[in-house]
Amino acid sequence: MRAISFYICILPTKLTMVMRLLLTAFFILTLGTVFSQEHPIPSLKYDDLTKSYQQIDSNASAVVVDEWGKTELEVVEADHALRVVHTYAVRIKILKKEGVDYANFQIPLYAFGNTFETIADIKGKTYNLRNTGISESEMNKQSIFLEKTSPFLHLAKFTLPQVEEGSIIDVQYRIFSPDVLNFRTWQFQTDIPKIHSAYTAIMPATYQYRVVLRGPYKLTDTKTEVLRSHFLLNGVRNDCSKITYVMDSVPAFLEEEHMLASKNYKSAVYFELEQYYLTNGSKVRVTKEWRDVDRELLTEKSFGGQLKKEDLFQNLLPTWIATASTDLEKAMAIYDHLKRTIRWNQVYGKYAQFGIKESLEQHKGNIGDINLALITALNAASLPAYPVLVSTRENGIPNNLHPVISDFNYVIASVTIDGKSYFLDASEAATPFGELPLRCINEQGRIIYSKKSSEWIPLKNEQPSLVSFTFLGQLDTAYNLTGKLTISYKGLDALKKRNEIASFNSQEEYFERMQEKIPNIGVKKSSLQNLDSLKDFLYEQLEIEMPMDEYVQNGILHINPIFINRTLKNPFNLNERFYPVDLGAQRHVTHNVNIRVPEGFIIHSSPKNSAMKLPEDAARFMYQSSIDKDRFVLRQVVSLNKAIYSVDEYFHLKEFFSRVIQQQQQELVITGTR
Known part of the structure; x- marks a missing residue:
């Protein structure tokens, strides 16, 4: 993750300009900043609708063709107050049917004290190809509604009309915020790719910001200029700084398992106010020790x-x-x-x-x-x-x-x-x-x-997360596998399992739900041990029965001995991951399987043994089986010996799980007669 920091600070040349600059809602204002509703997203062309954009990202269901935003302060003369005005405009091409969901917008509006942010000037259009021309469908104002989610959050919701695969949608709106000490974070990267994204911040000369660019991608361009006499306040004109940040060809951010909040890693620009000047010329430090x-x-x-x-x-x-x-x-x-x-x-x-x-x-x-x-x-x-x-x-x-x-x-x-x-x-x-x-x-x-x-x-847990599956059973002459399955939990896995059990009205209801999740395994009896003894392992004890006859051909039974909690899909599939793998704790998963076959049956072959480890013992895998006359014994251990794996270790971890999956596909072969 990249984090580039730099400071924005343009101080006026005369102290009287500092003293007269308005910073809070209690000062008398005389004239506001003129706000333009125009934005630089170009007019739609016929080629924009016929272009496929698939070469950008073949997996993307939609793409942001153009995005533009601007944040600045505005004087509200009637209230003698300042407010932050954030203008947003975006053009999105819908590439696949799944991308139609990007026509649904939910804009968060936050409370600051007793005052909420407000939204205005919402406009939306949908463009489709019809015969040889472009069809326009404008969003009706009745499609916009406000949902009061909580005392601290409202959601402005709207959906654009006539959206289908191949459509282009244009949306724009303005948000007015009473939070004059903060500028909005601009997210260059989201879950769909962007061709062009540009953001302009206009800040009073007496505000000093620390600007931080996070994420793996560099800015395409940065433009800085001074807006002379941008504010007219009590007869004195004041300067502002205007900075435009541009990023082109921004890939989609792909989330994967075992990660912290995605906003830690997405390419974005953040503004952290460090200090400002009051109208009496005194300095106020926002960033404190x-x-x-x-x-x-x-x-x-x-x-x-x-x-x-x-x-x-x-x-x-x-x-x-x-x-x-x-x-x-x-x-x-x-x-x-x-x-x-x-x-x-x-x-x-x-x-x-x-x-x-x-x-x-x-x-x-x-x-x-x-x-x-x-x-x-x-x-x-x-x-x-x-x-x-x-x-x-x-x-x-x-x-x-x-x-x-x-x-x-x-x-x-x-x-x-x-x-x-x-x-x-x-x-x-x-x-x-x-x-x-x-x-x-x-x-x-x-x-x-x-x-x-x-x-x-x-912040870390010293207790590793432990899960163990132990099966002691026997195969009968009708190819039914019966026995006792014990699953034990410790650490984060125990906490998760105890909370899951507590979410049901009774243990019986929990086990009924478990049976639905494993329909190929019949549970004849079930119980829990140490449910309330938190310092001990939590045990699930199940007496199970599994008909195996459907896996028999010509008297030969093929069975995968890892019949529960087998890794079927690699949790790490990205070509490149720009953020760490964070498990929350070390994790160890163990399988112990012991199966006895009846007289007349022969354990013909068992899976090959395997063992591997990552550099510096970051992870280990052991798969060891043996045959002793009428008994098959297997022990498998997957040990993730680190709570956090760095970006550089990602490829090794990905390959590690790939080999685990291959090993777990091996079968136990048993021959016999009914």
Whole structure:
């Protein structure tokens, strides 16, 4: 992933210009910026509709022919306020029937305080070839509607008419935002290829931005100019900088398994406001030092203010830790009791939503309520615990160059006992002490020690993810394979399985659903072991029966001994992957198979043994079988010995799984008579 940073800062030559520049909604404005609704996407030509574009990407269902955007500030005289205006226009060619979905638009509009972003001037047209001419279908305004998704998010939705394979659609709109301190991120790369994408940012002279280009692709062109006297404010004209970023021939971003949020890796330009000037000439730094953020967090009522409420646990702790004799046992008891006391309402947050007191009384809360309560309870028991700010995997990797508090959407606890630190998240009943759910494993978090001290720490699970399949069975003379199948889970796989089981009304309902997923295997009896004992392996025990007669020809049975959880498809298929493979933890999958055949049957041949490993023991594979008279024994182990594989290791990992799949296609051959 490339990240190129540079700074935009054009300062006025006269201090009076700085002092008079409008920066917030409370200053008096006299004249706004003139906004042009024109955009540089050229008029449609006949050749645009007849051109196939398939040579760009034969797998693409649609392609962005041209895309243009512009963001600038606009003065609203009636409200004596500033707003950010974002203009967008795009032309898309529909290449395949599946690409028709790209005619459905959902534009997010966010809340800033009590004010929402708004959208206006939405226009859409569909162009089709009809006989020898071009047919135009304009979108009706009645096709546009606003969905109020949450108190923080609205969605503007519309669908263009008459869209089919071969159509070209044109869309344009403007978004008005009250968030004057932020420019919008421009995504050059999406899930379909783009021929041309251009973005223009017009910024006041007294704003200093750090501009970051992320992703693997370079800009085709960058144009910079100064717009002299762009604002007329209180009789004084002020300058702005105008920068246009262009990227041509942008490939589609292809997502694959085991990755962090795609926005970490897509080619895009980001704007990070570092400082600006007030009308009195004073400078305001937006980018702060971590000690400033630490102090603000720990003095914030919904964060540090909650950590002071240790008295709320004085009456609870004696009962919670009554049977604990060591500090570790005390911490585990507090963790377990808190999970049962406050139920997660499925809302993320680094701040408390209700506060510890109300969450304890109402037995519900968001992530901030739960884990800040956990930290406070641990400290009340004289166990040193600290908050750790986290950005979840889907939220993106946090900025580690300087504090951007909005990057974090989650908080967990860190407690140190006998010199060892444990990460804790008490939001889910199935999460064992000292382990984190996958959503929290996102490179690193920021641990806040005090108002003057914090540091980055890696987020990882020491416990590998373990899955084992053990089958002990026998083949009868009617070619029925019966026996006992035991599946064990530990680590992230155990957490996932326990949560899956909990999603059903009963264990019986869960096993019924399992039977539907494996129709070729009859389950005669089933049970679970250690479902609530989180420190132990979770076991599924199944008595199964599999008719094998359909695999018999001329008295010869061909059976694949890896009959469950066999790798059928390589999870890594890209020609080139520009982002790491992130599993969240090391992972080991084991198969143990033991099959006895009846008298008169002969195990004619078994799969060949195989073993391989990647450089530096990054991964191992072992497939070993043997025949002992009437018994076939197989042991297979797939060990991924790293939680994260770099881009340079991708090809080796891809080839590794390709060979695993080939090996698992081998069959056991048994001869006999009925």
